[in-house]
Amino acid sequence: MQNNIPLVSIIICLYNVASFLQKKRLSCILQQTYRNLEIILVDDGSTDNTYSLCQELQKNDFRIQLITKTNGGLGSARNAGLDKAKGDYVWFYDVDDDADIRLVEKNVNWMETYGSDVNIFGYHCITPHLHLSEVVRFKEREIHDNQTLKSIFVDELLFVPNGNGFAWNKFYRRAFIEKYGFRFGNQRIQQDEGFNLQFYPLLNNVYISSELLYTYYIYNSGNNRSRYITDRINIYISVFNQFQSFITAWNLQDKRLKEYTYKRLYSGMEASILFNTFHPDAHKNRSEQKKEIQNILNKREIIQCLDFMRKCPMGIEQKLFYQVYKRKSFFGLIFYKALFRTLRKIKNILS
Numbered sequence: 001m002q003n004n005i006p007l008v009s010i011i012i013c014l015y016n017v018a019s020f021l022q023k024k025r026l027s028c029i030l031q032q033t034y035r036n037l038e039i040i041l042v043d044d045g046s047t048d049n050t051y052s053l054c055q056e057l058q059k060n061d062f063r064i065q066l067i068t069k070t071n072g073g074l075g076s077a078r079n080a081g082l083d084k085a086k087g088d089y090v091w092f093y094d095v096d097d098d099a100d101i102r103l104v105e106k107n108v109n110w111m112e113t114y115g116s117d118v119n120i121f122g123y124h125c126i127t128p129h130l131h132l133s134e135v136v137r138f139k140e141r142e143i144h145d146n147q148t149l150k151s152i153f154v155d156e157l158l159f160v161p162n163g164n165g166f167a168w169n170k171f172y173r174r175a176f177i178e179k180y181g182f183r184f185g186n187q188r189i190q191q192d193e194g195f196n197l198q199f200y201p202l203l204n205n206v207y208i209s210s211e212l213l214y215t216y217y218i219y220n221s222g223n224n225r226s227r228y229i230t231d232r233i234n235i236y237i238s239v240f241n242q243f244q245s246f247i248t249a250w251n252l253q254d255k256r257l258k259e260y261t262y263k264r265l266y267s268g269m270e271a272s273i274l275f276n277t278f279h280p281d282a283h284k285n286r287s288e289q290k291k292e293i294q295n296i297l298n299k300r301e302i303i304q305c306l307d308f309m310r311k312c313p314m315g316i317e318q319k320l321f322y323q324v325y326k327r328k329s330f331f332g333l334i335f336y337k338a339l340f341r342t343l344r345k346i347k348n349i350l351s
Contacts, residue, residue, distance in 0.1 A: 005036045006112070008104050009087030009174065012095055013077035014054065015044040020095050021053040028098050030061055034105035039064045040081045045071030075184035075191035078167070082183065090174045092167040098215040106213065107171035114142050116207040117176035118199065123169050123214040125162045136162055140210040149206060154254045156208075162216070165193030169214050176203075187235040194242045201250040228281035236268030237301045262308045269302055270321070274337060290330040297328050 010029060014021075029039060041064060043051045051068060058064040069080055078092060089111060093099060100106075107119050122137040139156055143149050157164050182198050184191045229235070243261045246252075277284065277292050284292065296302060306325060314322060317340055324332040 006088040006108055007036050007038060007086065008034065008089045008091065008108060009038050009040060009081075009085035010091050010093055010104070011040045011042065011078060011081035011085065012093050013042045013044055013074055013081065014046060014050050014095055015071065015074075015077070016046045016048045016050060017095050018046075018048040018050045018053055021050060021057075024095070024098075026057060026095070028101055029093060030057075031101045032099075032104045033102050034108055037063050037104065038085070038087055040084055041066050042077040042081045043068045044073070044077040045069060073186060073188040073191070075186045075188075075195075078184045078191070082177065085174060087174055090172045090177065091170075094168055094216075096219070097168065097217055100213040103213040106209075106211065110207045110209065111171065111173060114205070114207045115144075116142075116205045117173045118203060118205075119171040119207045119209065120157070120164070121169055121171070121209040121214070122212040123216050124212055125216050125218065127218045129220045134161060135212060136160055136164075137210055137212060138208050141206075141208040143206045143208070144204060146201070146204050149200065149203060150250060150252070153200065154252070154256065158260070159256075165190070165196055166216070167192040167195060168216070170196070185238070187231075187238060188229050189232070189235055190239050193239060197242055197246040200246070228276060228279035232276045233269065233272035233296050233299070233302075236265055236272065237299065240265045240268075240301060258308075259312070262305050263312070265301065265305045266309050269296060269305065269325075272296055273325075273333070278337075293330060293333065294328060297325060 012026070012029070026039075029037075039061070041054045041058075043054060043066070045068075051066075054064075054066050058066050065084065067080055067084060069077065081092075082090070089108060091104065091107070103121075107121070110116060110119050120138060122135070125134045125136060126132070138160070141152070141156075143152075176199070180199065180202060182195065185194045187194075240261055243257075243264075247257055247261075273293055273296055276282065277289050277296075282289075297306075306322070309322065317336075320336050321333075324336060
């Protein structure tokens with residue numbers, strides 16, 4: 001803190017995002033109305049000209065610090081940024097999104113006014129290729145005890161459209177992070193949720209804003225939803241197990257959580273089987289695809305998940321695929337995958 005003006009560390013992790021840097025030039029960050037910033041850019045082993053573009057930006061703004069590291073994924077990149085950070089407060093920004101230029105100013109004011117260790121704020125969610133725009137808004141709350149936070153967690157912070165496991169719609173007091181040694185996991189996707197699950201059972205002071213300060217874009221290419229990730233299923237299982245540990249640690253009794261966690265794992269299993277296994281970058285022949293699917297379906301957590309999902313309502317397509325998973329029928333899977341892909345193409349043509 002300098003002259004009673006808190007320093008804010010903005011950590012921005014970058015991997016092959018030259019197109020976004022060229023287009024946006026970090027404008028929503030460099031134009032923040034709050035000026036006492038250290039902007040930590042972490043280049044996670046980019047193979048395009050991301051690093052050189054960062055160097056150009058650094059020449060024009062003394063607040064920018066640049067770190068380069070071998071590629072290790074978003075979690076390890078954010079940890080590198082945290083290790084470098086010296087701010088009183090920390091915020092994580094994703095370069096393909098947009099932020100209100102008053103975001104930092106407002107959050108610093110809330111931190112100073114309410115003594116919060118974490119702020120949570122709402123966001124716009126835009127899916128350009130589907131022309132969808134949604135708003136995720138929270139009920140304003142000032143909380144100063146963990147029991148109150150626990151009582152509203154499921155309904156007001158967990159069961160929200162598009163989720164609330166993100167790091168970018170939260171503003172953190174760095175002393176709180178360092179007190180408990182919080183860091184991100186090294187998995188390639190879904191690092192944010194594991195990071196945030198660590199602190200809820202230990203958090204007393206939180207301010208939840210009803211304001212919308214961030215715009216989150218869901219693209220249909222170039223992100224984690226479209227990339228082949230070698231250990232995708234193990235990441236989903238890891239997050240599932242983290243959630244189970246979190247529920248136990250915080251002694252959450254809400255029965256809906258069991259359905260929530262198993263349905264998420266089931267969705268992750270389907271993404272791993274139907275998308276990841278057949279991804280062109282997987283370079284797997286039929287025999288290797290069959291073996292990988294068998295390995296997924298033989299995992300203990302997946303067996304438990306399939307047993308739980310047996311009692312859940314499903315549509316016709318879901319039921320057919322569910323039976324294929326239970327029978328571990330590779331050829332049945334291939335058949336239904338081709339069938340429903342063809343039916344969707346016909347539907348699109350007719351519409």
